[in-house]
Amino acid sequence: MKYLKLIRANLFRSKRRTILTMLSVAAALFLFVTLRSVLTTLDDAKEVGSETRMVTRSSISIVFPLPEAYYQWLQTVPGVNSVSWSSWFGGVYRDPKDFFATFAVDAESYLPMYPEIDMPAEQREAFLAERSAAIVGSGLMERFGWSLNQTIGLRSTIYSPGEEWPFTIRAVYEPTNPSFGDENFFFHYDYLYEKSQYAQPGWYIMQLSDPEAAASVAETIDEHYKNSRAATRTETERAFQTGFITMYGNVGFLLNAIGMAVFFAILFVAANTMMMSARERTNEQAVLKMLGFSDRLLFALVMTEAAVITVVGGVLGVAGAKLLFDLSGFQGAGFLPGFEIKWSTAIVGLVIAVLLGVISGFVPAWQALRLPISQTLRRVA
Amino acid sequence: MKIPVIYNLRSLRQRPVSTLTTAVGMGLVVLVFIAMMALSRGFRAALVETGSTDNVIVLRKGSDSELVSGIGRGTAQTIAAFPFVADGPDGRPLVSPEVYVLISLERLTEGEALVVARGINPEAFDVRKNVEIVEGRMLNPGAPEILVGKSIVDRFANTGIGDKINFASRDWTVVGHFAAGGSSFESEIWGENEQFMPAFRGEVFQTVTFRMDDPSAFESIKSSLEGDPRLQVDALREYDFYAGQSALLSQILNFAAVFIAGIMAIGAIFGAINTMYAAVGARSPEIAVLLTLGFRPFSVMSSFLLEATMIAVLGGLLGGLFSLPINGIVTSTTNWQSFSEVAFAFRVTPDLLFRGVIFAVVMGLIGGFFPARRAARQPVVKAVREI
Amino acid sequence: MALLEVRNLSKVYYRDSQQIPVFEGINLSIEAGEFLALMGPSGSGKTTLLNLIAGLDKPTTGEIVVGDDNIAAMSRRQLAAWRSRHVGFIFQLYNLLPVLTAYQNVELPLLLTRLSKRERRDHVMTALDVVGLTDRADHFPRQLSGGQEQRVGIARAVVSDPTLILADEPTGDLDAKSAEEILTLLQRLNEEYQKTIVMVTHDQRAADRGHAVMHLDKGVLTR
Numbered sequence: 001m002k003y004l005k006l007i008r009a010n011l012f013r014s015k016r017r018t019i020l021t022m023l024s025v026a027a028a029l030f031l032f033v034t035l036r037s038v039l040t041t042l043d044d045a046k047e048v049g050s051e052t053r054m055v056t057r058s059s060i061s062i063v064f065p066l067p068e069a070y071y072q073w074l075q076t077v078p079g080v081n082s083v084s085w086s087s088w089f090g091g092v093y094r095d096p097k098d099f100f101a102t103f104a105v106d107a108e109s110y111l112p113m114y115p116e117i118d119m120p121a122e123q124r125e126a127f128l129a130e131r132s133a134a135i136v137g138s139g140l141m142e143r144f145g146w147s148l149n150q151t152i153g154l155r156s157t158i159y160s161p162g163e164e165w166p167f168t169i170r171a172v173y174e175p176t177n178p179s180f181g182d183e184n185f186f187f188h189y190d191y192l193y194e195k196s197q198y199a200q201p202g203w204y205i206m207q208l209s210d211p212e213a214a215a216s217v218a219e220t221i222d223e224h225y226k227n228s229r230a231a232t233r234t235e236t237e238r239a240f241q242t243g244f245i246t247m248y249g250n251v252g253f254l255l256n257a258i259g260m261a262v263f264f265a266i267l268f269v270a271a272n273t274m275m276m277s278a279r280e281r282t283n284e285q286a287v288l289k290m291l292g293f294s295d296r297l298l299f300a301l302v303m304t305e306a307a308v309i310t311v312v313g314g315v316l317g318v319a320g321a322k323l324l325f326d327l328s329g330f331q332g333a334g335f336l337p338g339f340e341i342k343w344s345t346a347i348v349g350l351v352i353a354v355l356l357g358v359i360s361g362f363v364p365a366w367q368a369l370r371l372p373i374s375q376t377l378r379r380v381a
Numbered sequence: 382m383k384i385p386v387i388y389n390l391r392s393l394r395q396r397p398v399s400t401l402t403t404a405v406g407m408g409l410v411v412l413v414f415i416a417m418m419a420l421s422r423g424f425r426a427a428l429v430e431t432g433s434t435d436n437v438i439v440l441r442k443g444s445d446s447e448l449v450s451g452i453g454r455g456t457a458q459t460i461a462a463f464p465f466v467a468d469g470p471d472g473r474p475l476v477s478p479e480v481y482v483l484i485s486l487e488r489l490t491e492g493e494a495l496v497v498a499r500g501i502n503p504e505a506f507d508v509r510k511n512v513e514i515v516e517g518r519m520l521n522p523g524a525p526e527i528l529v530g531k532s533i534v535d536r537f538a539n540t541g542i543g544d545k546i547n548f549a550s551r552d553w554t555v556v557g558h559f560a561a562g563g564s565s566f567e568s569e570i571w572g573e574n575e576q577f578m579p580a581f582r583g584e585v586f587q588t589v590t591f592r593m594d595d596p597s598a599f600e601s602i603k604s605s606l607e608g609d610p611r612l613q614v615d616a617l618r619e620y621d622f623y624a625g626q627s628a629l630l631s632q633i634l635n636f637a638a639v640f641i642a643g644i645m646a647i648g649a650i651f652g653a654i655n656t657m658y659a660a661v662g663a664r665s666p667e668i669a670v671l672l673t674l675g676f677r678p679f680s681v682m683s684s685f686l687l688e689a690t691m692i693a694v695l696g697g698l699l700g701g702l703f704s705l706p707i708n709g710i711v712t713s714t715t716n717w718q719s720f721s722e723v724a725f726a727f728r729v730t731p732d733l734l735f736r737g738v739i740f741a742v743v744m745g746l747i748g749g750f751f752p753a754r755r756a757a758r759q760p761v762v763k764a765v766r767e768i
Numbered sequence: 769m770a771l772l773e774v775r776n777l778s779k780v781y782y783r784d785s786q787q788i789p790v791f792e793g794i795n796l797s798i799e800a801g802e803f804l805a806l807m808g809p810s811g812s813g814k815t816t817l818l819n820l821i822a823g824l825d826k827p828t829t830g831e832i833v834v835g836d837d838n839i840a841a842m843s844r845r846q847l848a849a850w851r852s853r854h855v856g857f858i859f860q861l862y863n864l865l866p867v868l869t870a871y872q873n874v875e876l877p878l879l880l881t882r883l884s885k886r887e888r889r890d891h892v893m894t895a896l897d898v899v900g901l902t903d904r905a906d907h908f909p910r911q912l913s914g915g916q917e918q919r920v921g922i923a924r925a926v927v928s929d930p931t932l933i934l935a936d937e938p939t940g941d942l943d944a945k946s947a948e949e950i951l952t953l954l955q956r957l958n959e960e961y962q963k964t965i966v967m968v969t970h971d972q973r974a975a976d977r978g979h980a981v982m983h984l985d986k987g988v989l990t991r
Contacts, residue, residue, distance in 0.1 A: 002879050002885070003879060005868075006872075009865070009868050009872070012867065013867045016654075017655050017658070017659075020652075020654055020655055021652075023647075024649075024651040025648075027647045027648045027651075028645070028648050030644060031644045060484050060485065060548055060549050060581070061482070061483045061484050061495055062483075062495075063482060063495070064582075090449070157443075157444070157446075157449055158449045161443020161444060161449075162442060162443040243492065243493050246492025246493060248715065249712060249714035249715065249722075250712050250713075250714070251714070254712075257416075258413055258641060261409050261412060261413045261645075262409075262645055265406050265409035265410055265413075266406075266648050268402045268406035268409070268652070269402075269406050269648055269649065269651065271402060272403060272406070272652060272655070272656060273655055275398065276399060276655065283863065284863075284865050287865065288865075290822070290824060290857055291851070291852060291857075291876055291924075292850075292852020292853070292877060292880050293848065293852075294844075294845055294848040294849065295844060295845065295848070296845075335717070374816075374824045374825045377859070377863070
């Protein structure tokens, strides 16, 4: 504690050098924490899938729809409380590049199954009462500047190409789980069927009465439809979600590799700074030793100095990232729902900053430890 | 009067540790930059290479990918009958109607992927560019057989010649492997149209692709097809269509490259600034001597800028060197635009290596500017006293 | 009993494989309260001898006993601790830390003790008072003249009340007037505060301020 003034004085020896190094570390930690958060977001997205909901889709791939007739039989499967279905609409609002997810669902059975879609009761009522109504996530409302009860037009990449369908926004939802995403668009399956004349369910969702029954329910359903025109593949919603995430491929590896490169690049910058600053001070360090500062104490002082630079830089970078992403509501253009810098990530970032300090300070600290006193002083005189 | 370059070179050698650490730091930034650009280019190359400028691909009007398109048999026949469709050596029109679906297959590594299953007639090998069977044989008509693209073979199970893959509730025998010049076709499974239609969506193709008799007449061909009220189609040059399919992901990768490399560059620039300030500070007496001898301040400044650039070039070369092992590494991801899995390789080209060096030089110039200016502005008298 | 006893001291430097002997068989005895000047031609080893006495370096053979401690036998760590309590060193080129104020420079040796902040303040201000620089406590070395810097150096040397004050050419870099002030100060420390001082110097007039003068020439020490 009492050495703090000495450390601080040394840091301010060259304000420019200290500040630039801190900013470099800040930049690196900003990047590091952002990359890591992409990974945690993807990981969390796997968790959105519930273990008590199951998804049945075509065994060929999600791209193939299932017959409406399946609804009746699925309700009879032991262990299944309720059944609903959803269909991918591929909705586009004006610019196809502005991606968001659109689902046509059987609302009466779907909404009770998804408490994550939370909205005021009167909005829910209004939605259910109107065929061309839509439930829109709060984030999406903000993104496009829509307002409640507004009628907007969407095109579909799948149905009636080129034709714009009107939808009236009767409800705005907030997700109870951020990873569910606040940029989804739901409307009535009946409306889809009415306007397209050939829509079919994309996949069925079932609410289990007992999560333990998941495996047997899946087997029962898939066995039943095995030899039919549309064979099925049933799994928990969590497994279904995870499947989508793995479609990203080796993102994890790539991001970690970049993270490593970032770490080492900045390590070199910080180490270089420490060494430059140490080189200028050998005489002073000899004086301190002469006064009785032990070798070990000098080692600790240099290490601490390095650590202060990297930790302050680290805090700046991590805080900057957290602030930026929290305020901007960034969600990776719809591909990273619930993106945020978690506290655990921030802590990992700070640990990295400390590590950076320790490693970059090591060589100069070691040199200070080993510095021979009289030879160094002699050099000057 | 120019300060000789050898002065800078020797000065750098006198501070080897400082020079090297700065250069390596920059090199790592360049490495990340090159790697991400190589990723983006590899992806784009795989898709862009897929299409020929001599071919036209026809989809249902308003379709943004092959998946959502639908073309009936009648429409396909009408298109084949147009005069602008080129004829093959056997006199038959070079037209390839194709079924296009996605099937879910398990990767040998983690997870599942949506793989393209494309239905073809034998003409496909003539129409589509650069595709040829490299192992095994062509499909026999009427048999539940499939051809597997080269990049699928290594990444999915049961893809050897003679193996059976199960999808759409039946077993399909792998009878051949095909290559397609590195294009996205290599990430696909091909089967006979007549076999795929009943298995998947029934009596409908997704696309019709044909060779133009006169490629320069594309515009009129396009208006003929799109203007025909019987057809309700969109027609694009095959090359443009596949290039467009890569647009979204390419953009994302490019953005990520610039974002990541940009932030790292800030860190590296700050490092360069510190290094150069230290250099200028340490050589203050030498600078005084140079100024006393009559070298102009501008020469001093350019000399230090040159020195910063030298460190940067070293960094750029190192970064390029580090990036070489990445070249050719195959990775795969889902092209969210077409929803299908595509395998592609990192592409480190000489052009990219060159850009890496330029990127480094820019970092060096920005980092070296203020220190170099300080050297030039140094008051001669003060410096002389320090000697 | 003598405060400082040097017995059969020798120092040899090794450079590459060459041996460079500085001196051999040196004996010296200093009583408490003495003010001793050490003179000799360049390269005679006076600074080396001073450094050995200060515990900054280890002799090749021999003993150096200060009070009850044979410092020639101590480890580096022990020497560091010993120095902080027993030695106040004054340099020719002052060797103040440029990033610290005069106050902070003088405070440095006290950071190694267990004194509280307030106690440290008392000692520092006292030391600054002795050298007459209390009004410059918050100045940085670059804001002080050569003579003032050396006075800060002296304050630092006495602040922890060490057993020995060792000075290596303390006036070597000063003009005549400042040198005069410094030497008067050292004399005062010796006479008023009974500090034992060993001073290496070139300057005969400086040497004359002490009680006794010793000469070190070609490895031989004579009074």
